[in-house]
Structures are given as C-alpha cells and as structure tokens.
Amino acid sequence: MVMNMLKRLSLYTLLLCLVPVFVWLSAWQWSGNLVFEDYEHPLYWLTETGSVPYAIITCGVFALLFLPLFSNRKQWILAVAVMAFSMVVTQGLKSGLKNVFAEPRPFVTYIAEQTGTGTDAFYAQDRKARAQIVDRFYQTQSSVPEWIKGHYADEVGYSFPSGHTIFAASWLMLTVGFVQLLDNRKGSAKLLLGFMSIWALLMLVSRLRFGMHYPIDLLISVLMAWLVHWVMFAFLAKKRYFQKAE
Known part of the structure; x- marks a missing residue:
C-alpha cells in the first residue's frame, strides 16, 4: 500500500512538474510587455480560486466534492480534518520560506x-x-x-515559493492520496481526479502567465507538496482510520 501510494503521488507530481519543465525547454520568459487577450480573463478567475479570501471558499467546495468518495460521514469528517492539516502545514511552510528567501516577483522586478x-x-x-x-x-x-x-x-x-502552486498541488495530492487509500475506482473518483488535475495545471500556468512567479518557484512548491503528502499518506496507509470504499 505504501509503495503504491508513493508511485501514485509521484506520478501526479511529475504531471505538475511538466509545466515549469516545459517553460524551461521552450525558453519562454514573462515580460511586462506581453499583451493580455480577452480569452485569458477566465484564467484570472481560476487563479483567484487560490487567492485569499476566495481560497477559503475553494477549500469548502472541494471538501464537499470529496464526500462521495467515503462510505460514511464519519470518514469524511476525519478526511476534512486531514485536509485542514494539509492546508495549515503547506501554507505555513510557504509563508516561512517566503520570509527567508525574500525573492521579488517578476512583475515587481x-x-x-x-x-x-x-x-x-x-x-x-x-x-x-x-x-x-x-x-x-x-x-x-x-x-x-x-x-x-x-x-x-x-x-x-515575495515570489518564492508559490502559495497558489502549493495550494493547488496539495489539493491534487489529497485527491490522489484519498482515492488510493480508499482503493476507490468508481467513476466519481476518476472524474474528481481529472478535474483536480486540470485545475491544478491551469493554476500553475496562470502564475507564470501573470508574472507572479518563476518556473523554479513552481517546481519547488510542487515538490514540497509531494513531500508533505507522501509523509502524511504513508502514515495514514499504515493505520486503519480509513477502510476501503465498498
């Protein structure tokens, strides 16, 4: 179970890492002279789902989306506590590291x-x-x-690391982790995984497109989320807090 969990979390981590890697390979760089198009407006609303105070609403909505994964309400409530722990730890790490590195954002530069x-x-x-x-x-x-x-x-x-990226990556890791933990292969689980993957990928793209972060900010933030959730789900996998979905 633990090794399978590691493989699944690592697979989706690799998916998110493709965004900064592709930017490096294409030699794309943000510039203040870039022209924004009208079709990019929805990307702004998407990035706002990770901004305070809207991120709090996002957390509530996402927690509700997890409800069908669990066999009973008690499991779901425990899972919500895990989600809250995830947000506190990852955002706390982000805030601490921002003050340590104090890197300016691209648009500020x-x-x-x-x-x-x-x-x-x-x-x-x-x-x-x-x-x-x-x-x-x-x-x-x-x-x-x-x-x-x-x-x-x-x-x-500050720029490094990216709070929006670690927020999005954490929710994707939570989705992957709970689906794997519950061995839930239902269509609703696959749909949730697909939705979270697309949302997280677009979140990363938006942070680069709007000049908020550099690719390295995204890469390290994703890896931070992976490490936190690997430790967290490795612990949960060894316990019997969550039984497999019926």
Whole structure:
C-alpha cells in the first residue's frame, strides 16, 4: 500500500512538474510587455480560486466534492480534518520560506526596472504602500486590462515559493492520496481526479502567465507538496482510520 501510494503521488507530481519543465525547454520568459487577450480573463478567475479570501471558499467546495468518495460521514469528517492539516502545514511552510528567501516577483522586478527604483526599496515598504506603488504604475499602463491590475496590487508579497502552486498541488495530492487509500475506482473518483488535475495545471500556468512567479518557484512548491503528502499518506496507509470504499 505504501509503495503504491508513493508511485501514485509521484506520478501526479511529475504531471505538475511538466509545466515549469516545459517553460524551461521552450525558453519562454514573462515580460511586462506581453499583451493580455480577452480569452485569458477566465484564467484570472481560476487563479483567484487560490487567492485569499476566495481560497477559503475553494477549500469548502472541494471538501464537499470529496464526500462521495467515503462510505460514511464519519470518514469524511476525519478526511476534512486531514485536509485542514494539509492546508495549515503547506501554507505555513510557504509563508516561512517566503520570509527567508525574500525573492521579488517578476512583475515587481519589471516595475523596479521601469521606474528606476530597486526591489529592495519596494519591499522595504509595508504592504499598503507597495500596493499603492503598483497601482500608480499600472494606471499609466493602458495596455494592461483592468481585471489584472487589481490582482497585481494585491499580490505584493515575495515570489518564492508559490502559495497558489502549493495550494493547488496539495489539493491534487489529497485527491490522489484519498482515492488510493480508499482503493476507490468508481467513476466519481476518476472524474474528481481529472478535474483536480486540470485545475491544478491551469493554476500553475496562470502564475507564470501573470508574472507572479518563476518556473523554479513552481517546481519547488510542487515538490514540497509531494513531500508533505507522501509523509502524511504513508502514515495514514499504515493505520486503519480509513477502510476501503465498498
């Protein structure tokens, strides 16, 4: 069971790692001169599902989507506790590492270059002052859609690691882990896996497309989520908290 769990988690981790790897192989780089198209607006709404406070709603909706996987309500409630533990641990790790590495976001570096200021001066300000700097800059950028300007003003934290990526990867790992743990091969389980995979992949793509992160941010964040959930599900696999679905 433990080895099978490792294989399944690793397989879906590899799937997510294809996003930063493909970007490296294609030599694509984000630029502040990139033009946003109208069809990219839905990608913005998708990335918002991982932003505070909407991420809290996302967690609630996703927890409900897991309900059909379990044979009884008691199992599901225990699983929700595991999900909450996952979110607290991974987001806590993310917050701690951001403060340690203090890497500027790509779009912040672009603003600093265009205005002749340094990123150190930008991050020396409090979050409210940073948001005002970003807002003033993008007021002069008529080619940038209004729907993304507000997101830039909200995302004035550090780049490494990616909170949205570890959030998305964690939910995918939770899906894979519980499906494997319960040995659930029903159509609903496959549908949930497919949905979570596509959602997580698009989340990673959106973080690169909007200039929020570098590929290395995504790669390390995915690997962090894999490690946390490998340890967590390896522990659960050795216990009998969850019986296989009927």
